[in-house]
Amino acid sequence: MKKVLILILLFLAIPSMSAQSLSEYQWENRLIVIFTEAEDSKEFQEQFEELESDITGLKDRKLLIIHSLPQKQRTILPKETRWQDSNLYQNRKGSEESFEVILIGLDGGVKLRQNQILTTKKLFGLIDSMPMRQAEMRRNKN
Structure with missing residues (x-):
């Protein structure tokens, strides 16, 4: 009976373990989450190409950079990972549009939400104007 209970608990824990939590990135990384309804959407490809154009930045x-679909997600930049079960799309997508991009800051807060392709110029300008980023740039100068 004890073994069965342990197996049941492990089985129940697996989905939540495979669903990557955004809180694990807090204070370590800023996130761009690209929400689309399909893996191969035209908007996703355009957004990916725009972001990939400045990996150094x-x-x-x-x-x-995270790509989120209904029921799954994966990291696509700087390194691509496999798809994981996720409810990120249901929990964080804010509009009814089929394409949405959000920027999540180091503190875990949403800093930008839009339904058009996000240019690196706009993205970097916004991030570089943030107090934490300005402190990072000062530290990097020294």
């Missing part, structure tokens, strides 16, 4: 600003 992404790394310098401690950015991780």
Whole structure:
């Protein structure tokens, strides 16, 4: 009976373990989450290409890029991971549009939410104007 109970508890814990929590990135990384309804959406491809065009800028600003679909997610930049079960789409997507991009700051708060392609110029300008980023830049100068 005890073994059965342990197996049941492990079985119940597996889905939550595979669903990556955004809180694990807090104070370590800024996040761009790209929400789409399909893996191969045109908007996702455009957004990916825009972000991929400046990998150095992404790394310098401690950015991780996550692609979220209904029921699953994966990190796509700087390193691509496998799809994981997730309810991120249901919990964080804020609009009815089929494409949405959000920026989550180091503190875990949503700093930007939009339904158009986010340019690196706008993204980096916004991040570079934030107090924590300005402190990082001062530290890096010294």
